[in-house]
Amino acid sequence: AKQLIEEEQVLAIIGPSTSGESMNIKGICEEGKTILLSCAAAETIVDPVASYVFKTPQKDSYAAIWIFRTMQEMGISRIGVVAGNTGFGNGGKAQLEKYAPEHGIEIAIAEVYDSGATDLTGVLTKLKARNVEAVVNWSIVPAQSIVAKNMRQLGMGVPLFQSHGFGNIRYVEAAGEAGEGIIFPCGRLLVADVLPADHPQKELLVKYKDDYESRYGEDVSTFGGHAYDAYILLEAAIEKAGSVKMGDVRDALETLQGVVGTAGIFNLSASDHNGLGLDSFEMLTVKGGRFVLLEQ
Numbered sequence: 001a002k003q004l005i006e007e008e009q010v011l012a013i014i015g016p017s018t019s020g021e022s023m024n025i026k027g028i029c030e031e032g033k034t035i036l037l038s039c040a041a042a043e044t045i046v047d048p049v050a051s052y053v054f055k056t057p058q059k060d061s062y063a064a065i066w067i068f069r070t071m072q073e074m075g076i077s078r079i080g081v082v083a084g085n086t087g088f089g090n091g092g093k094a095q096l097e098k099y100a101p102e103h104g105i106e107i108a109i110a111e112v113y114d115s116g117a118t119d120l121t122g123v124l125t126k127l128k129a130r131n132v133e134a135v136v137n138w139s140i141v142p143a144q145s146i147v148a149k150n151m152r153q154l155g156m157g158v159p160l161f162q163s164h165g166f167g168n169i170r171y172v173e174a175a176g177e178a179g180e181g182i183i184f185p186c187g188r189l190l191v192a193d194v195l196p197a198d199h200p201q202k203e204l205l206v207k208y209k210d211d212y213e214s215r216y217g218e219d220v221s222t223f224g225g226h227a228y229d230a231y232i233l234l235e236a237a238i239e240k241a242g243s244v245k246m247g248d249v250r251d252a253l254e255t256l257q258g259v260v261g262t263a264g265i266f267n268l269s270a271s272d273h274n275g276l277g278l279d280s281f282e283m284l285t286v287k288g289g290r291f292v293l294l295e296q
Contacts, residue, residue: 001025005032011244014230015039017223018140020087026053035250037230039223041164042091046273052250054273056229057222058187058263058280063164064095066185066281067136068103070294074159076134078106080127082147084115084139092138092163108132117143120150128156138163145174152178159183164281167222172286183294185281187263189225190291204260225262232261233268 004010005028012035016022019042029036030050038045038055041063045055071079081096083089093110100107108130111123120143127135135158137147144166151160162184169190172179188195192205208228209220236259238244241252256275259266264280283294 001028002032005029005034011035011246011249012037012234014227014234017226018086018088019045019091022055023087026050029053033246035234035246035253037234039226039230040088042087043095044087044091049271049273054233054253054268056226056233056261056263056266056274058164058185058276059274060092060095060163061099062276062278062281063185064092064099065103065278066283067096067161067183068099068105070183070283071105071134071161072103074134076159077104078108078132079134079136080130080132081107081110081136081138082120082123082127083110083112083137084143085112086115086140088163088165089115089139096136096138113143115139115143118146120146121154124150124154124156128154132158134159134161136161136163138165140165141171142174144171145176145179148175148178148182164222169219169221169291172289172291179286179289182286184284186284186291187222187225187280188282189220189222189262190284191282191293194293200265201260201262205262208262222262229261229263229266233259233266 004013014037017039019040022038022040022045030052033052036053041057043060083093109127113120113123144162148160160182162182164185166184167186167190188201189205192209195202212220236256237249237252241248254268254270256268264276266275268275284291285294
């Protein structure tokens with residue numbers, strides 16, 4: 001980041017794609033007055049707001065709220081939480097603990113594990129002993145699939161909810177049969193084909209999905225979409241500013257409204273450097289090894 005700012009004198013940095021690394025350079029970009037368009041999810045990247053720092057994935061808090069609303073509909077009130085010891089995991093755990101009470105959800109036990117762990121049986125055994133009605137895992141790979149497999153091995157027949165970091169079909173493939181029924185909030189990219197023809201994101205999502213899969217020969221994931229959105233926002237800001245001067249582009253970013261991206265419709269402001277609302281999420285599940293809308 002320092003090299004890009006001081007030597008290359010770039011207009012903007014797109015990335016990192018992980019929360020801890022984004023937080024590590026948040027201050028560097030702010031001090032260097034260089035736009036950062038992070039592709040990572042932790043809410044702390046943009047809260048508190050830093051003048052030059054923006055992010056494209058949906059907020060952690062919105063993911064937590066969607067999970068809890070779904071639990072309410074399912075009659076679930078007592079849960080266990082496990083999270084990786086990363087910036088993303090710690091941030092998500094904090095949001096779950098913050099919003100659980102107002103949704104009538106009791107977190108009976110919350111455990112943090114090493115993000116590189118290859119066996120989480122010990123951690124999950126603690127949750128099983130507390131008779132939880134569901135488990136929420138907030139992590140990145142490899143734990144997303146390990147939690148599912150270890151729960152199955154322990155005979156835990158309760159629902160497994162994952163964060164919006166689960167949006168890659170490879171995680172389902174790694175979990176195998178244990179991945180069936182996992183529930184998680186996500187942007188609409190993974191279910192673009194079932195959206196109504198008049199949905200405001202449909203055209204962009206389908207084009208991005210088709211272009212990506214034809215070029216790279218693999219299923220689309222939400223993560224590439226976050227970088228794509230960063231380019232969309234930067235281009236829109238440059239066009240609105242009519243300039244590539246740093247201050248002009250930064251100011252323009254803060255005023256972008258109704259910009260369609262893969263993660264949702266962006267409405268940025270001086271107090272919101274993410275610009276996505278609760279309606280940027282859908283609840284998805286795994287059925288037959290594929291992602292489908294939970295309601296289906």
